[in-house]
Amino acid sequence: MALVIRPLEQRDFQNGFLEILASLAEVRLTPEEAQRIHQARVLAGVVTVVAEAEGRVVGTGTLLIERKFIHGGGVVGHIEDVAVGSDQHGKGVGSELVRHLTDLARQAGCYKVILNCRDAVMPFYIKLGYRRHDNGMRYDCVEKG
Numbered sequence: 001m002a003l004v005i006r007p008l009e010q011r012d013f014q015n016g017f018l019e020i021l022a023s024l025a026e027v028r029l030t031p032e033e034a035q036r037i038h039q040a041r042v043l044a045g046v047v048t049v050v051a052e053a054e055g056r057v058v059g060t061g062t063l064l065i066e067r068k069f070i071h072g073g074g075v076v077g078h079i080e081d082v083a084v085g086s087d088q089h090g091k092g093v094g095s096e097l098v099r100h101l102t103d104l105a106r107q108a109g110c111y112k113v114i115l116n117c118r119d120a121v122m123p124f125y126i127k128l129g130y131r132r133h134d135n136g137m138r139y140d141c142v143e144k145g
């Protein structure tokens with residue numbers, strides 16, 4: 001399978017991107033709404049990439065870059081929302097996405113890249129050179145109805 005990892009483009013909102021994100025959580029956006037959100041994210045420096053195979057989107061992942069006051073103004077990468085279409089699992093797509101995002105972080109001068117994941121997914125990241133570090137915490141600002 002010939003795989004291309006490239007930045008998210010407008011046409012992807014009609015080409016499988018939103019369906020793949022739905023494996024992470026409900027999306028509840030029309031393609032037009034998603035497009036507007038993408039434009040705002042790009043202006044904020046958020047980098048979303050897709051994996052394309054045979055003309056359709058089969059995976060996605062996002063990188064946020066944060067400049068800190070600590071570590072002498074060092075730069076940290078945050079990987080978010082990595083997902084691969086369920087019919088494409090186990091073919092190396094997720095690995096290619098995470099390697100690509102990690103390379104982008106390195107090129108941006110990051111001294112580390114961090115992410116949150118469920119325990120069950122840890123082996124996937126460990127195979128890519130990541131290690132367990134700290135614990136994730138969450139506060140729900142909106143009560144679930």
Ligand SMILES: CC(C)(COP(=O)(O)OP(=O)(O)OC[C@H]1O[C@@H](n2cnc3c(N)ncnc32)[C@H](O)[C@@H]1OP(=O)(O)O)[C@@H](O)C(=O)NCCC(=O)NCCS
Binds near residue numbers: 081089090095116
């Ligand atoms: C996790 C996910 C992105 C992996 O993508 P993928 O394309 O199937 O992964 P790869 O084919 O590159 O797998 C690489 C290795 O990690 C392992 N792996 C993949 N998914 C795994 C999982 N969920 N748990 C444990 N190991 C996993 C594979 O077995 C493979 O091992 P191998 O090299 O020894 O064969 C994909 O399963 C997915 O989209 N899951 C649903 C969404 C999700 O949980 N995203 C992570 C959010 S943090």
